[in-house]
Structures are given as structure tokens and as C-alpha cells.
Amino acid sequence: MSNQESAVDEAAPISGTVAGCCPGLLTTPLGEEEAVEPARVFKALGDPVRLRLLSMIASRAGGEVCVCDLTSAFELSQPTISHHLKLLREAGLIAAERRGTWVYYRLLPETTDHLAQILTRRTVTAAKA
Numbered sequence: 001m002s003n004q005e006s007a008v009d010e011a012a013p014i015s016g017t018v019a020g021c022c023p024g025l026l027t028t029p030l031g032e033e034e035a036v037e038p039a040r041v042f043k044a045l046g047d048p049v050r051l052r053l054l055s056m057i058a059s060r061a062g063g064e065v066c067v068c069d070l071t072s073a074f075e076l077s078q079p080t081i082s083h084h085l086k087l088l089r090e091a092g093l094i095a096a097e098r099r100g101t102w103v104y105y106r107l108l109p110e111t112t113d114h115l116a117q118i119l120t121r122r123t124v125t126a127a128k129a
Contacts, residue, residue, distance in 0.1 A: 027121065038118060041092065041093065041111065041115060042115075044087050044088055044090070044091035044093060045091075045093075047087075049074065049076065049080075049081075049084050050084045050087060050088055052073075053070060053081070053084055053085060053088060054088060054093055054094065054107070056069075056070060056073065057070075057094055057105045057106065057107050058107040058112070063106050064097075064104045064105060064106040065104065065105055065106075066102050066103070066104050066105075067081070067082075067085070067102060067103045067104070067105065070085070070105070085105065091111075092108060093107070093108060093111050093112065094106065094107055095108055
């Protein structure tokens with residue numbers, strides 16, 4: 001386990017993450033500054049290993065998963081998996097909690113919900129004549 005995993009993350013997204021920063025991408029053109037944080041989160045998701053890790057964490061019954069279950073699912077070294085998890089944490093997508101020897105990860109749904117929100121087109125209801 002890396003030193004970064006020894007700290008307990010807060011349940012809220014890391015300050016400066018995509019949650020709460022942007023209008024809908026499909027409804028209003030993003031300004032230069034507005035595009036920075038969502039781009040950082042999408043960049044974190046742009047790696048197949050990280051996307052699989054996020055999916056494994058998000059789909060786990062009970063809402064959390066032990067790092068021991070994550071590392072065994074890949075043919076990668078434990079430090080490599082820890083690096084990918086660190087990037088997902090820094091992007092505000094997951095949180096971690098140390099319990100004894102192991103670290104447990106959980107999804108931060110407010111960040112993924114916000115990503116979905118900025119990618120969703122608003123439906124316009126036609127006025128009845």
C-alpha cells in the first residue's frame with residue numbers, strides 16, 4: 001500500500017473538482033476556465049484500467065470494495081494499481097478509508113452524477129397550440 005492510501009479521504013469531492021463547476025456541456029458552450037476541471041476528470045477516466053477500477057468500485061454490492069479485491073483482478077503490480085486509484089481520488093471520483101491493513105474504496109456519486117448532468121441534453125417540451 002502506498003503512503004497516499006494511509007490517509008482517510010473525505011466523503012465530499014476534492015476541492016476544485018468537476019462537481020458544481022460547470023453548466024451543461026450540450027446547452028451552453030463552456031468557457032476556457034469552465035472546461036479545465038471536467039477535462040481533468042475525463043482525463044482520469046481516459047485510461048482503460050482506471051475506467052475498469054471505477055466500474056468495479058461503483059458496481060460493488062454494499063458500495064465499497066477492498067483494495068485486495070481490486071489488485072487481484074488485474075495483471076498489474078500493486079504500486080501500479082495504487083497509482084491509478086490515486087488519480088481517481090485526485091479527480092474526486094472515489095474516496096478511500098483505511099481499516100487496519102486494508103484500504104476500502106467507494107464511489108463519490110456526486111461527481112459522476114455531475115458528469116452525467118453536463119453531458120445530458122435538456123429536453124425541450126413543445127408548447128401546445
